[in-house]
Amino acid sequence: MRYVPAGQLQPGMVLGQGLHDASGRMLLAPNTSLTNENITYIKFLGTAGVYIDDEITRDIQVTDVVRPEVKSEAVSMIQQFFCRSAENVELDAEERLVRLVVENVVNDVLSNEAVMYNMVDIKTYNDYTYFHSMNTGVMAGILGVKMELPEDDLNDLVTAAFLHDVGKVLVLPDLVNATRKLTPAEEEEMKKHAWAGYEYLRKEYSFGDQVNETVYQHHEWYNGGGYPNHLKGRELLRNARILKAADVYDTMTSQRPGRKSYQPAEVIEYIMSRTGMEFDPKVVETMNAGFCIYPVGSEVVLSDGRHAIVVENHPGFVQRPTVRLLEDGKEINLRGDRNAYNITIVKLMI
Ligand SMILES: [Fe+2]
Incomplete structure (x- = not known):
């Protein structure tokens, strides 16, 4: 199996992995022999690329730290969580679902400790925020395991990472999955999402202080240059320092309209160059050693x-x-x- 960018797909190529939307619905099944219509559809969805099966790469297995079905379950849970006001879901049941999905992700990460993070992720930009939140959670979990966090902290970390941007729904709901660049005024307004998310989680749920405060601190910088409270160094929760790096990593490598995306190696360089400024040196060291910049199959x-x-x-x-x-x-x-x-x-x- 190998990864092929959407722009290089040709009719007759055979899909190695199915393509799903945020709710877990299968849009194209594995083994589909692509037609011109399929390729147009893949591009229309804003999918950066897909896995295909061919003679030369048939034996290459693309394994990931977290099983695809668990990732899919996480994306759909996050989507439900972000859209709760519209769905009118019972809070307790929702909280239980979050805990269950987090547990599944943490278990997968713990049992695949030796596997390096495979960073080519199939996401569609119409559901960008949900895929981004899931990816950030998986990545934060991997960093947490490599940094030998106790399991309670690990669960809190992944929970906070999944929900870190939920405040966006409260601040500018129409722009949560915007496919255009925000205006400077909208960017400024959107900065309130860290506080809004914290308040929302604190009042409505019982995930605990560490989860809530990690969400509050996820845009703070290691040197105090972030927002909203300019906390620095050890004033920041360790979980927030890990989440910060995972969030920036996935944001910068993601392909979205109106924004430049960067190669994993470039993002690692960027993060390294801002060690001690934006990022915690210990987190950067862990990221540098444990993330593969050239994923298997690419x-x-x-x-x-x-x-x-x-x-x-x-x-x-x-x-x-x-x-x-x-x-x-x-x-x-x-x-x-x-x-x-x-x-x-x-x-x-x-
Ligand atoms: Fe954020």
Whole structure:
């Protein structure tokens, strides 16, 4: 299986993984042989790319830390939570559902500790906020496990990450999933979402102080340069410092109209360059060691111009995975092959 950006899809390519919307509904089934209409539909949904199955990559398994069905369950829970006022759902039942989904995600993360985070995520931009919240939760959970957080803190962290932007529904409901860039005035107004989310969770639910305050602090900076209260360093909850990095990472790598998206390697560079300023050094160190910037199944361009698919990542050597050349199916271990030392990866095709 390999990841193909929407712009490079061709009729006849076969889907390796199904495509779902935020409510878990299957839009296109696995094994669908793509038609021109399917490709137009995928682009219309704002999906950045999909996994396809072909001869050269059939044996490549794309495994993730959290099972696809658990992720799907998380996205649909988040969507329900954000739309509660419209649905009139009973609060207790909703809180139980959040706890259950968080537990499933944390269990998956704990049992796949050795697996590196596979960062190509299939999301549609019409439901951007829900997919983003789910991704941020998974990523925060992985960072939390790598930082050896006790399980209670881990549950609180993932809960806060899933719900961190819920205040947006209260501040500017029509702009929660806006597909255009916000005006400076709207951006300013939207900043109230951290406080609004905190107040909402505190008054309506009983997730506890750590969850509520982490939501309140998720836009604070390590040096006090963030908002709303300019807290810094240890004044910030550890969970908020982790959530901050996960949130920025997913926001910057996501493709959305009107906004530039960045390559994972560029975002890691950006985050590293702002260590001690915007981000907690310990969190950055963990992120740097544990996230693969070239996910298995993704296409890369090598410094000699050849295209290849990432087959395997080597922990601690994220820049030098094993790749399979598209031209002849030969594999190069960029970490171990002596005659490949001068070859680097120059681009990830996402
Ligand atoms: Fe936010």
